[in-house]
Amino acid sequence: MRLGELWRYRELIYFLTWRDIKVRYRQTILGVAWAIIQPFMTMVVFSIFFGELAGVPSDDIPYPIFAYTALIPWTFFATGLNQASNNIIGGASLIRNIYFPRLALPIASVFGAVPDMVIAMSILLGMMVVYSLYPSAVALVLLPVFLALAFLTALGVGFWLSALNVQYRDIRFAVPFVIQFWFFATPIAYPASLLDQPWRTLYGLNPMVGVIEAFRWSLLGSGEPPGPMVIVSALVTLTVFVSGLYYFRHMEKSFADVI
Amino acid sequence: MSSDVNAIHIENLTKAYRIGSRQAEYQTLRDTLTDLLRLPLKRLRAFSPRAVDLADEAYPRVFALNQVSLTIKEGEVVGLIGHNGAGKTTLMKILAGITEPTAGQAVVWGSVGSLLDIGVGFHQELTGRENIFLYGAILGMRRTEISAKFDDIVAFAEIAPFIETPVKRYSKGMRLRLAFSVAAFMDPDILLVDEVLAVGDAAFQRKCLRRMGEVSRTGRTILFVSHNMTAVKNLCQRVIWLSRGQVVQDGPADEVVAAYLKSLSEAARDHVWPDFEAAPGNEHIRLHRAAVHPHDDADAETITIETGFTITIAYWNRKPGAVLGLDIAVYNAMGIVVFNTRPPADTLWQNEPLPAGLYESKCLVPGHLLNHGVYRVTLTVVANHQRPIYQHDEVLTFEIQDIAETREGWFGNWQGVIRPEIPWITNRLSDNVPTKD
Ligand SMILES: Nc1ncnc2c1ncn2[C@@H]1O[C@H](COP(=O)(O)OP(=O)(O)OP(=O)(O)O)[C@@H](O)[C@H]1O
Ligand SMILES: [Mg+2]
Numbered sequence: 001m002r003l004g005e006l007w008r009y010r011e012l013i014y015f016l017t018w019r020d021i022k023v024r025y026r027q028t029i030l031g032v033a034w035a036i037i038q039p040f041m042t043m044v045v046f047s048i049f050f051g052e053l054a055g056v057p058s059d060d061i062p063y064p065i066f067a068y069t070a071l072i073p074w075t076f077f078a079t080g081l082n083q084a085s086n087n088i089i090g091g092a093s094l095i096r097n098i099y100f101p102r103l104a105l106p107i108a109s110v111f112g113a114v115p116d117m118v119i120a121m122s123i124l125l126g127m128m129v130v131y132s133l134y135p136s137a138v139a140l141v142l143l144p145v146f147l148a149l150a151f152l153t154a155l156g157v158g159f160w161l162s163a164l165n166v167q168y169r170d171i172r173f174a175v176p177f178v179i180q181f182w183f184f185a186t187p188i189a190y191p192a193s194l195l196d197q198p199w200r201t202l203y204g205l206n207p208m209v210g211v212i213e214a215f216r217w218s219l220l221g222s223g224e225p226p227g228p229m230v231i232v233s234a235l236v237t238l239t240v241f242v243s244g245l246y247y248f249r250h251m252e253k254s255f256a257d258v259i
Numbered sequence: 260m261s262s263d264v265n266a267i268h269i270e271n272l273t274k275a276y277r278i279g280s281r282q283a284e285y286q287t288l289r290d291t292l293t294d295l296l297r298l299p300l301k302r303l304r305a306f307s308p309r310a311v312d313l314a315d316e317a318y319p320r321v322f323a324l325n326q327v328s329l330t331i332k333e334g335e336v337v338g339l340i341g342h343n344g345a346g347k348t349t350l351m352k353i354l355a356g357i358t359e360p361t362a363g364q365a366v367v368w369g370s371v372g373s374l375l376d377i378g379v380g381f382h383q384e385l386t387g388r389e390n391i392f393l394y395g396a397i398l399g400m401r402r403t404e405i406s407a408k409f410d411d412i413v414a415f416a417e418i419a420p421f422i423e424t425p426v427k428r429y430s431k432g433m434r435l436r437l438a439f440s441v442a443a444f445m446d447p448d449i450l451l452v453d454e455v456l457a458v459g460d461a462a463f464q465r466k467c468l469r470r471m472g473e474v475s476r477t478g479r480t481i482l483f484v485s486h487n488m489t490a491v492k493n494l495c496q497r498v499i500w501l502s503r504g505q506v507v508q509d510g511p512a513d514e515v516v517a518a519y520l521k522s523l524s525e526a527a528r529d530h531v532w533p534d535f536e537a538a539p540g541n542e543h544i545r546l547h548r549a550a551v552h553p554h555d556d557a558d559a560e561t562i563t564i565e566t567g568f569t570i571t572i573a574y575w576n577r578k579p580g581a582v583l584g585l586d587i588a589v590y591n592a593m594g595i596v597v598f599n600t601r602p603p604a605d606t607l608w609q610n611e612p613l614p615a616g617l618y619e620s621k622c623l624v625p626g627h628l629l630n631h632g633v634y635r636v637t638l639t640v641v642a643n644h645q646r647p648i649y650q651h652d653e654v655l656t657f658e659i660q661d662i663a664e665t666r667e668g669w670f671g672n673w674q675g676v677i678r679p680e681i682p683w684i685t686n687r688l689s690d691n692v693p694t695k696d
Binding site (some may be wrong): 022095 | 278352355356357358359371373375376380382384385389392393396397398399401402418
C-alpha cells in the first residue's frame with residue numbers, strides 16, 4: 001500500500017491541515033466562535049423542541065447536555081467528512097500538476113476539523129460544571145478511543161466519497177443529503193435505549209451510533225457501558241476504513257487523468 | 260557534465276487518453292448503479308478506474324505518447340520541443356509520477372522535482388511567507404529545509420516587500436517568481452520544467468535560465484520544455500523533438516532545433532488553397548494564399564532579426580464593386596499586437612470598387628524591426644473602410660530567429676518587443692576624474 005511514503009510526507013499533511021484551518025478563520029468576522037455557535041444553537045433548538053415540547057427521553061440526563069455531548073463528535077464527523085469528500089476535487093489543479101501522496105488531502109481535511117471540536121468541548125466543560133455532572137476516570141480514559149473511532153469513520157467514508165467524487169460528479173450533491181439523513185439515523189436528539197435488544201445491537205451497524213453512545217457514556221455516564229452495539233460499530237468502522245483505503249489507492253492512479 | 264549513469268530510462272512508453280464529451284467523461288452514478296443492479300458481479304469493475312484498453316477500438320482516444328523510448332544520463336540538460344499537443348507535458352507527468360503510463364515503462368533514478376504550472380500549490384488567501392512553506396511541503400520539502408532556504412528563496416524571487424501580503428494580491432509574474440524560486444531551491448536530482456517561464460518578464464526569465472544553468476553544473480539532470488528556441492539552444496546540449504506522441508529527432512540542440520523550425524515554417528508560413536470551394540472565406544471573399552517569406556530570397560528558410568520579410572495575401576473578391584481593405588495584425592508570443600497595418604491610400608486598388616477576381620497584396624516589413632520569437636498573423640478584411648466582413652486568426656505563424664553573432668557571447672533572452680538597430684555615440688568628455696579629499 002506504500003503507506004511509508006505517506007509518513008515521509010507527514011509535514012505535508014501538517015501544512016495542508018494548517019492551511020485549511022487558517023483559511024477558514026482568516027476571513028470570518030466571528031472566527032473561532034463559529035466552532036461553538038453551530039453545535040450550541042442546534043442544542044438550544046433541540047432542547048426546546050425535542051426536550052421540552054416533545055418530551056423525548058434522554059437517559060435521565062438533562063436534555064441540553066445530553067444533546068450537546070452528542071453534537072460534538074457528530075459535528076466533527078460531519079465537517080471532516082464533508083471536507084474530505086470535496087478536497088480531491090478542490091485540489092484538482094494540484095493533482096494535475098504535482099506528485100504527492102493523494103491520501104494527504106482527505107487526511108488533512110479530517111485533521112482540520114479537530115480544532116473546532118476541541119473548542120466546542122470547552123463549552124461542554126462549562127455545562128458539566130453547571131449541571132454538576134462529572135465523568136469517572138475509567139470512562140474518561142476511553143474517550144480518546146471513541147474519538148479515534150469518529151476520526152476513522154469520517155476518514156473511511158471520506159476515502160470512499162472523495163474517490164467516487166472524481167469519477168461521478170453526482171457525489172458532490174449527494175454528500176449534504178447523506179450527512180443530513182445520517183444525522184437523523186444517529187442517536188443525537190434521542191438515546192439508543194429507545195430500541196430494545198436485539199435491535200439495539202443491530203443499530204450499531206451505523207458506525208456513528210457506537211461512537212455517539214460511547215462518547216456520551218464516557219463523559220456523562222449515560223446509557224450502558226460499551227457493549228455489543230459499540231463493538232458492531234467499531235467493526236463496521238474498521239471495514240469502511242480499510243475498504244475505503246484500498247478503493248482510494250486503487251482509484252488514485254487515474255485521478256490526474258480524469259479530474 | 261553528463262556521466263554514464265542513467266537518470267531516466269524510458270521504454271516503449273505509451274499513454275492513451277480517452278477523449279470525448281464531458282458527458283461521456285464523467286459517467287453518471289446512475290448508469291453505474293443501474294448496471295450494477297442488472298449484472299451485479301460482471302459490473303463491479305465498473306467502479307474501477309477506467310483504464311484505457313489499448314485493444315478496444317470502440318473508445319475514442321488519443322495517443323499522447325506512442326511507443327517512446329529514450330535514455331537520459333545523469334547531468335544532461337535536455338530540451339523537449341514540439342507542437343502543441345505533441346505530448347511534452349504528458350511525458351513530464353509520467354516521469355513525475357502524476358499519471359501512469361498505459362503501456363511501457365519509465366524508470367527514474369533519484370528524486371524528481373517538477374514545475375509544470377505556476378502557483379498551483381498556492382493558496383490565494385495566504386501570504387507569500389505562508390505559501391513558501393505550504394508549496395515547499397507540497398513539493399516534498401521538510402520544514403527545516405524550507406526554513407534554511409527561506410531567505411534565498413525570497414531573495415531570488417525578489418518579492419521581499421510583499422512577503423506578508425496575500426498571494427491573491429500578487430501579479431501573475433510575481434506568482435511565477437515565487438513558484439519558480441521554491442522549485443529552484445528544492446535541489447532534486449532531476450528537475451522537470453514545463454513551459455512556465457513564458458509568463459515572467461524577460462529579466463526574470465534570464466535569471467531562471469541562469470539558475471537552471473547553475474543547477475545543471477552541479478550535476479543535476481534537467482528536462483526543459485519550451486517554445487522559445489533561443490532559450491532551448493542556450494540551455495540544452497541535447498534536444499528531443501516530439502510530434503504526435505513520437506520522437507521525431509533526438510540529438511545535438513542546434514541540429515534538432517533547426518530541423519524543427521524548418522518544419523514549423525514549412526507548415527505555417529505558406530498556405531495555398533488551390534480549390535476555391537474548400538478555401539476559407541465567406542460570401543464576400545475567399546482566401547487563395549497566405550505566406551511569409553524573406554524579402555530577397557523566397558527560398559531562404561529562416562527569417563532572422565536582420566532580414567526583412569514579405570507577407571503575401573491572395574484572395575478572390577466575390578462581390579463586384581466592393582471596396583475592400585486588408586488589415587494585418589502581427590501578434591507576438593505574449594499575445595501583444597506588435598503592429599497593425601493597412602495599405603496606404605495611394606496603393607493601387609486601394610479605395611476603389613473591385614471587379615470580381617483574384618487579388619494579391621504584399622506587405623513589406625523591414626528588417627531590424629522585430630525581436631526574435633514566434634509571431635502570429637491575423638487577417639481582417641474591411642468593407643467600405645469600416646465594416647469588418649471577414650477575419651482569420653492565425654492565418655500565418657512564423658518565427659524570427661536571433662543571430663548569435665550580435666550577442667557577443669551573452670547568454671539569455673534579448674528583451675523587448677521590437678529590436679531596431681539604434682545608433683549610439685559615446686564620447687570622452689574629459690580626462691579628469693574628480694577625487695575625494
Ligand atoms: N487528461 C487528459 N484527458 C484527455 N486528453 C488529454 C489529457 N491530457 C492531455 N491530453 C491530450 O494528450 C495530448 C498531448 O497533450 P500534452 O499536454 O502532453 O501536450 P504538450 O506537448 O504539452 O502541448 P503544449 O505545447 O500545448 O503544452 C493532447 O492531444 C491532449 O489533448
Ligand atoms: Mg504542455
